[in-house]
Amino acid sequence: xxxxxxxxxxxxxxxxxxxxxxxxxxxxxxxxxxxxxxxxxxxxxxxxxxxxxxxxxxxxxxxxxxxxxxxxxxxxxxxxxxxxxxxxxxxxxxxxxxxxxxxxxxxxxxxxxxxxxxxxxxxxxxxxxxxxxxxxxxxxxxxxxxxxxxxxxxxxxxxxxxxxxxxxxxxxxxxxxxxxxxxxxxxxxxxxxxxxxxxxxxxxxxxxxxxxxxxxxxxxxxxxxxxxxxxxxxxxxxxxxxxxxxxxxxxxxxxxxxxxxxxxxxxxxxxxxxxxxxxxxxxxxxxxxxxxxxxxxxxxxxxxxxxxxxxxxxxxxxxxxxxxxxxxxxxxxxxxxxxxxxxxxxxxxxxxxxxxxxxxxxxxxxxxxxxxxxxxxxxxxxxxxxxxxxxxxxxxxxxxxxxxxxx
Amino acid sequence: xxxxxxxxxxxxxxxxxxxxxxxxxxxxxxxxxxxxxxxxxxxxxxxxxxxxxxxxxxxxxxxxxxxxxxxxxxxxxxxxxxxxxxxxxxxxxxxxxxxxxxxxxxxxxxxxxxxxxxxxxxxxxxxxxxxxxxxxxxxxxxxxxxxxxxxxxxxxxxxxxxxxxxxxxxxxxxxxxxxxxxxxxxxxxxxxxxxxxxxxxxxxxxxxxxxxxxxxxxxxxxxxxxxxxxxxxxxxxxxxxxxxxxxxxxxxxxxxxxxxxxxxxxxxxxxxxxxxxxxxxxxxxxxxxxxxxxxxxxxxxxxxxxxxxxxxxxxxxxxxxxxxxxxxxxxxxxxxxxxxxxxxxxxxxxxxxxxxxxxxxxxxxxxxxxxxxxxxxxxxxxxxxxxxxxxxxxxxxxxxxxxxxxx
Numbered sequence: 001x002x003x004x005x006x007x008x009x010x011x012x013x014x015x016x017x018x019x020x021x022x023x024x025x026x027x028x029x030x031x032x033x034x035x036x037x038x039x040x041x042x043x044x045x046x047x048x049x050x051x052x053x054x055x056x057x058x059x060x061x062x063x064x065x066x067x068x069x070x071x072x073x074x075x076x077x078x079x080x081x082x083x084x085x086x087x088x089x090x091x092x093x094x095x096x097x098x099x100x101x102x103x104x105x106x107x108x109x110x111x112x113x114x115x116x117x118x119x120x121x122x123x124x125x126x127x128x129x130x131x132x133x134x135x136x137x138x139x140x141x142x143x144x145x146x147x148x149x150x151x152x153x154x155x156x157x158x159x160x161x162x163x164x165x166x167x168x169x170x171x172x173x174x175x176x177x178x179x180x181x182x183x184x185x186x187x188x189x190x191x192x193x194x195x196x197x198x199x200x201x202x203x204x205x206x207x208x209x210x211x212x213x214x215x216x217x218x219x220x221x222x223x224x225x226x227x228x229x230x231x232x233x234x235x236x237x238x239x240x241x242x243x244x245x246x247x248x249x250x251x252x253x254x255x256x257x258x259x260x261x262x263x264x265x266x267x268x269x270x271x272x273x274x275x276x277x278x279x280x281x282x283x284x285x286x287x288x289x290x291x292x293x294x295x296x297x298x299x300x301x302x303x304x305x306x307x308x309x310x311x312x313x314x315x316x317x318x319x320x321x322x323x324x325x326x327x328x329x330x331x332x333x334x335x336x337x338x339x340x341x342x343x344x345x346x347x348x349x350x351x352x353x354x355x356x357x358x359x360x361x362x363x364x365x366x367x368x369x370x371x372x373x374x375x376x377x378x379x380x381x382x383x384x385x386x387x388x389x390x391x392x393x394x395x396x397x398x399x400x401x402x403x404x405x406x407x
Numbered sequence: 408x409x410x411x412x413x414x415x416x417x418x419x420x421x422x423x424x425x426x427x428x429x430x431x432x433x434x435x436x437x438x439x440x441x442x443x444x445x446x447x448x449x450x451x452x453x454x455x456x457x458x459x460x461x462x463x464x465x466x467x468x469x470x471x472x473x474x475x476x477x478x479x480x481x482x483x484x485x486x487x488x489x490x491x492x493x494x495x496x497x498x499x500x501x502x503x504x505x506x507x508x509x510x511x512x513x514x515x516x517x518x519x520x521x522x523x524x525x526x527x528x529x530x531x532x533x534x535x536x537x538x539x540x541x542x543x544x545x546x547x548x549x550x551x552x553x554x555x556x557x558x559x560x561x562x563x564x565x566x567x568x569x570x571x572x573x574x575x576x577x578x579x580x581x582x583x584x585x586x587x588x589x590x591x592x593x594x595x596x597x598x599x600x601x602x603x604x605x606x607x608x609x610x611x612x613x614x615x616x617x618x619x620x621x622x623x624x625x626x627x628x629x630x631x632x633x634x635x636x637x638x639x640x641x642x643x644x645x646x647x648x649x650x651x652x653x654x655x656x657x658x659x660x661x662x663x664x665x666x667x668x669x670x671x672x673x674x675x676x677x678x679x680x681x682x683x684x685x686x687x688x689x690x691x692x693x694x695x696x697x698x699x700x701x702x703x704x705x706x707x708x709x710x711x712x713x714x715x716x717x718x719x720x721x722x723x724x725x726x727x728x729x730x731x732x733x734x735x736x737x738x739x740x741x742x743x744x745x746x747x748x749x750x751x752x753x754x755x756x757x758x759x760x761x762x763x764x765x766x767x768x769x770x771x772x773x774x775x776x777x778x779x780x781x782x783x784x785x786x787x788x789x790x791x792x793x794x795x796x797x798x799x800x801x802x803x804x805x806x807x808x809x810x811x812x813x814x
Contacts, residue, residue: 016460053487054486054487057423057487058493058494062489064501065486065487066486069482072479072482075475076460076476078472079473080461080464080476082472083464084465086472093471094475
């Protein structure tokens, strides 16, 4: 007998019929003799409906009261799922975040989980009950209802799995796993059976939006094996787990990409110590996040060229700031480019294999794709290219590294 | 400065616009320097929507889970009203039943309030905050969410007023007060400025459905002055308060009536001790509530005739039971009548004035209205008449006792 935490998102519980289908799945796992804790989101559309009600009154609704309102979405789903389970002769008991209690800080709308009381749940599990917990919500020390922010139900599931030392945390969603890349760009993209936490973090943060990144971090920190599965199709999904030393690693796990990038360059900055700080400090003070950063000696050997990327939404803001900074520093010129994209090759196999980067650059060069920026980390190589080459670049690399084959 | 508890029902908070209108009313009371605790229902239609979701899964949904679901309706309203108040610069704080805590027993769907913790609310009131409490809900000792049954928000308001020793509990609804009788039957019906708890209890239980009867009992028990007001019109409504010894009492306060009655008679029962028990016991065992009961010596002087009324919905069930009983007891005959109605004259003035009954009977007789049953209590006289005379009877009595005049 194992303990499984399952999480079903908004689409998976979007109608009464789908909630009944979830109940069937849970009953099937119970029949295999396993203990089950289920975490559910609000029925799809419900959270938005509730937020709209609040915003119809005030564009910036009081955050404490917004949480009191939003948390009702999941509370309805836990009750409905329990009714569906009990109707099937399966003892079940619903828990709101406060009832668990999932103790959080008091940062309304984006609270962080501090502690989970697992005792009442363990008592119910011992009595043979299925436990159904409202995702996305908690309670602070003063008894206020808090929410964890969008996608927070994934975090709830992982946190519960960690607190209960569950054998696996299964995230049911509308895709059947993690793919080598976005199948809309490369139809030959292949579902991965397994991926390491680190790879998943690189994939998720770079644009393959399957799981909330916070929940992957959480799972990694507490070593909770995560599995992404489809609510609507049979299958074993993708297991996200600690890196497995005994197995031979695939060289490359996948290709992530992002279209939301913009590039800023300041040319001919007099090369003095602290120049990077002077350029980036005003940018970060304006709450603009910087992604890739490259600094090169300028053509004259005395000055330096400085390039970085930001989210495309922040481009105009960053450009204005950079123009000011350039004047202060006596730089030659500021250039901006909004039509770029980032492609990243991700794989823990890079650690032990040389030549990945040159193979990557070679494959792209062969198609005439010019690299505007390059940045590498231990398990990832990212390149910035002209936006128009994004799809081509992804397909070229998918092919070059034979990601359609189970290697 | 006084402390006022206000309760707004589902229609009064049925839209975002109406919630904003409620916020305006509350702000106006705050500006007069009063402390305010507001109790709200779910937005109209919301509780039914939630129940339907549950019943779409199971016709008899698990009561604990149904309460978890239903209680979300009020939780949304408290958040929305607080957002509307805070937007108006009026500090406010929402409380679910569990957050108060309103401690109840564990009778899900029809819980009874055991105790209210007034300390957190007092602290917030002292800080100048308006408190907005979810009606209709509480929490049991084990932390389960409970609901008080339909109309329970009135009970919540009165219980809070009692716990906080409020100066007045104002129930805002879609009528502007308690009337001498139903204005749809007698257009000359007059709004009462004041009515005693006892009179209101007789009026409410007899068909003038303005307030939930349980909340009136509660208010009476704890001596909380209740006021019924309209959410949509200005006015002082009707004050329901302890009987005022110093003022001269109006003879009659109002005329209640009910169309939902049916009459059953068993004729010629051998007159032995315990006969009433033998007739009524099987009826009450079948969960049929009996209203009026009359026993008379039969025409032969040796047997007895026994008549009682039940709710019309229970008529067929009660008739079958009574036919069985009649056989066992050796009674002559069983008769039933579904087309009757009850008219009741209510007024504490009856206590000190003789001749009310004869005036009532005389007025009805003059119009040829035959009385099928008569029953009296300290502050009420009820008669059962043929259903077709209901409207006429109400108007005749309203006129005979000059209830249209402020006497």
